Amino acid sequence: MGTDHGHHGGELTITPHMRHVVMAVLVPLVLATVAGIVLLWPSGEHPTIEGAERYTGTILDVRECQDSPDPECLEATVRVDSGPDDGAEVVVPIPYGAGVPEFQAGDAVVMYGNQDWPVEDRYSINDFQRSVPLALLAVLFAVAVVALSRWRGVAALAGLALSILVLMIFILPALLEGTSPLAVAVVGASAIMMITLYLAHGFSMKTSVALIGTVVSLSLTGLLGYAFTYFANFVGLVDDNVSHLGGVADAIDLRGLLLAGLVIGALGVLDDVTVSQASTVWELARANPKAGRRYLVGAGLRVGRDHVAATVNTLVLAYAGASLPLLLLFTVADRPVIDIVTMEVVAQEVVRALVGSIGIVAAVPVTTALAAVTVREATRRPRGRRAVRPTEVS
Numbered sequence: 599m600g601t602d603h604g605h606h607g608g609e610l611t612i613t614p615h616m617r618h619v620v621m622a623v624l625v626p627l628v629l630a631t632v633a634g635i636v637l638l639w640p641s642g643e644h645p646t647i648e649g650a651e652r653y654t655g656t657i658l659d660v661r662e663c664q665d666s667p668d669p670e671c672l673e674a675t676v677r678v679d680s681g682p683d684d685g686a687e688v689v690v691p692i693p694y695g696a697g698v699p700e701f702q703a704g705d706a707v708v709m710y711g712n713q714d715w716p717v718e719d720r721y722s723i724n725d726f727q728r729s730v731p732l733a734l735l736a737v738l739f740a741v742a743v744v745a746l747s748r749w750r751g752v753a754a755l756a757g758l759a760l761s762i763l764v765l766m767i768f769i770l771p772a773l774l775e776g777t778s779p780l781a782v783a784v785v786g787a788s789a790i791m792m793i794t795l796y797l798a799h800g801f802s803m804k805t806s807v808a809l810i811g812t813v814v815s816l817s818l819t820g821l822l823g824y825a826f827t828y829f830a831n832f833v834g835l836v837d838d839n840v841s842h843l844g845g846v847a848d849a850i851d852l853r854g855l856l857l858a859g860l861v862i863g864a865l866g867v868l869d870d871v872t873v874s875q876a877s878t879v880w881e882l883a884r885a886n887p888k889a890g891r892r893y894l895v896g897a898g899l900r901v902g903r904d905h906v907a908a909t910v911n912t913l914v915l916a917y918a919g920a921s922l923p924l925l926l927l928f929t930v931a932d933r934p935v936i937d938i939v940t941m942e943v944v945a946q947e948v949v950r951a952l953v954g955s956i957g958i959v960a961a962v963p964v965t966t967a968l969a970a971v972t973v974r975e976a977t978r979r980p981r982g983r984r985a986v987r988p989t990e991v992s
Contacts, residue, residue, distance in 0.1 A: 616972055620806050627813060628792065634785035640771035651713070654679045654727055657705045660692065670694050674701065676709070676721070683717065690721050699726065706730070750798065757797035761790045769862070779854030780824065783861040787816060790862075795869055804876050807972050811872040811965030816865060819957030823860040826949050832856055832942055856946060864954040867913055871958055872965040875902055879969035894970040895963075902962035910955045917951045 655676040663671035672692040678684055690709065692701050701707065706727040711720045743751040769786040773779055791812055799805040832853055879898045882889060889897075918925070921944065928938045938944055 617803070620803060620810070620972065623810055624806055627788070627809075631785060631788040631792065634781070635768065635789060638772050638777055638782055638785055639768065640775050640777070642771065643775065651681070651711060653681045653683075653709045653711050653721065655690075655707050655709050655721070655723075657701055657703050657707060658687065659703050660701060663691070672701075674703075674723070676707065676723070678709075678721070679706075681711070682713065683720075686717070688717060688721055690723055692723055701726075750800075753800075754794075754798040757794035760793045760797070764789050764793070769858075773850060773855065773858065776850055779851055779858035780820070780861070783858035784820060787862055787865045788813070791816075791865060791869060795873065799873060803972060804880050804969070805873070807969045808869070808872040808876040808965060811876065811961055811968055812865070812869050814964050815868050815872065815957045815961035816861065818960050819864045819868070819953055820857075820861050822953045822956060823857050823949070826953060827853060827857050827860075830945060830949060832946060832949075860950050860953060863950065864957050867909060867954065868957055868961050871902075871905060871909060871961045874905055875962055875965040876969045878902070879966060879973055883973040891970045891974045894974065895966055898966035898970065899963060902966060906959055906962055909958055913954055913958070914951045917947045921947050 655678050658675045658677055660672055660674045662669065663673050672694060674690055674692050675687055676690045678686045678688060701723065707723050708725045708727050709721045710724050711722070713720065740755055743755060745751075747754065764786055768789075769782055772782045772786075791809065795805050795809050795812070799808070875898055878901045879894050882894050882897050886893070924943060925938075928941075928944075939948060
């Protein structure tokens with residue numbers, strides 16, 4: 599593992615004993631994750647929904663319907679930009695009514711069509727085409743990350759891409775095949791965790807300690823999620839999308855799917871906390887080479903308390919923001935708060951937020967203690983002199 603250069607005349611090194619201890623934890627974890635991926639790998643035979651095919655187009659003009667007395671009825675001439683009718687101009691009715699977006703000439707749109715129908719009745723406008731603004735935002739995000747973090751930012755983006763790949767080719771297909779959602783979530787989260795942490799922060803002892811802290815905290819989060827998902831008698835059917843999914847893929851355990859989402863959702867916050875705590879202890883040890891474990895743990899926890907306070911607030915507000923339309927609907931209904939909170943659709947978000955927050959709280963002392971034990975096994979050596987046995991780490 600890589601060298602960590604100090605700023606006070608020396609480098610942190612670690613004894614072979616501590617290196618072996620960390621490797622004794624990491625190697626079984628990596629092997630178990632690989633074995634889990636092999637055992638749970640989807641066969642590719644999962645249910646699909648048959649429907650109209652998706653096409654893109656550009657609206658050339660909008661006008662009132664010629665054959666309808668309804669003044670609100672509109673139709674558009676649309677140039678088809680994909681599929682077998684690429685380049686053709688067709689007349690397509692425009693959806694109208696409350697809440698329907700207003701389409702104008704020049705808008706890039708998404709259409710659904712059935713090639714078995716006559717071309718004049720084949721297409722219908724479904725939505726705006728948003729690929730260009732989303733791609734622009736993604737480029738701005740990548741530029742911002744690389745501008746600040748440089749090569750480490752490039753590595754972080756690569757880790758993000760690989761995480762999405764794990765989600766798309768392993769987690770989602772495995773869930774659709776009816777594989778245990780909890781098992782898939784745990785294995786998938788472990789793979790994502792290893793990829794993102796080591797790519798973003800390098801192969802070092804500090805990153806390994808953060809990884810172990812994340813595993814411990816995520817395990818606690820999964821156990822609490824499992825307990826309260828069943829204790830609260832969640833069914834998993836909270837909206838039309840989930841109900842439709844249950845009808846299409848009847849092998850899916852919807853309650854387990856809720857638990858899987860909880861585990862994967864908590865991972866992104868947990869690794870931020872564990873990396874921050876490990877880095878804090880490492881920097882404290884560099885700044886004060888004579889500091890003992892008790893000092894490192896105490897100072898690390900003081901930093902961690904502020905981090906937890908901000909992160910927990912962020913997590914709860916994120917869940918509240920995602921459920922804001924639903925909360926507004928219940929507010930309009932003028933129902934008692936206790937009735938709103940105990941409804942499954944809201945109670946699920948409450949459990950997600952609180953269980954995730956408990957995992958974050960646990961991550962701070964666990965990772966801080968692990969980092970303090972590890973770094974105090976390190977010896978301080980003067981710059982320019984080589985230690986005989988210890989392996990250098992960061």
